[in-house]
Amino acid sequence: MVGTLIVVFFDKVxxxxxxxxxxxxxxIMLFVVLYLRNGLFGIKQQFRSWRNKKKSERRSTRAEKGGEMLPEEATEASSVDDVYGRRYDKKQREVLKRLLTPEVIDEHRRAPQGQHSEALERLLIYFRNQPQPDKYAITALQSIEGCRIAALSGHRGVAPRVAEDKIYRSPSEAYHGVVLRRVQDLLES
Structure with a gap:
């Protein structure tokens, strides 16, 4: 009935x-049919869902930058462990960023494996404990002597993707390249 009244109103105007x-x-009728679910009476509900979606997008972009879960998101989290885990990881990244010095990077370049200083050892332990998706690994090239860095998918049956085209001459050089990529990711987080 409301639709008919609107059509008659526009016809007279x-x-x-x-x-x-x-x-x-x-x-106007075509617009209503194509873009308004549930017709004119669905406008209010459709606007609310659009507004909630935009709020959620803003919250997620703010949370991704710092790693901290916002209070609104904490109610949506599956467990309290997620909230505290993200908070702990954020604080740990802040501490590790302060440990990053040119001397630590140079120490790893000189001796990628073996005994390291406490600062470098803490960095390496953090890198090793990261989740599987997009974790860096070294792949040996069959056609030539060398290695390349790949990123693991984290899913069974999905091959790793090549992270960079640079070919390293030795595994220790490639291992240092992996650590440099992880350091770059840490600084960007």
Missing amino acids: LITQGPMRLIIIGL
């Missing part, structure tokens, strides 16, 4: 437009 009013009314 646009009477001076002649046959053009029928095209305008047809376009």
Whole structure:
């Protein structure tokens, strides 16, 4: 009934437009059918869902930058462990960023494996404990002597993707390249 009243209203208001009013009314009807779920009465609910989606997108972009879960998201978290885990990881990253010095990077370049200083050892332990998806690994090339860095998918049966085209001459050089990539990711987080 409301739709009929709107069509009759536009028909009477646009009477001076002649046959053009029928095209305008047809376009309005087409717009309602295509873009308004549940017709005119669904506008309120559709607007609310759009607004909630935008709020959620803003919250997620803010949370991704710092790693901290916002209070609104904490109620949506599956467990309290997620909230505290993200908070702990954020604080740990802040501490590790302060440990990153040119001397630590140079120490790893000189001796990628074996005994390390406490700062480098803490960095390496953090890198090793990261989740499997997009974790860096070294792949040996069969055609030539060398290695390349790949990123693991974290899913069974899905092959790792090549992370960079650079070919390293030795596994220790490639291992240092992996650590440099992880350091870059840490600094960007």
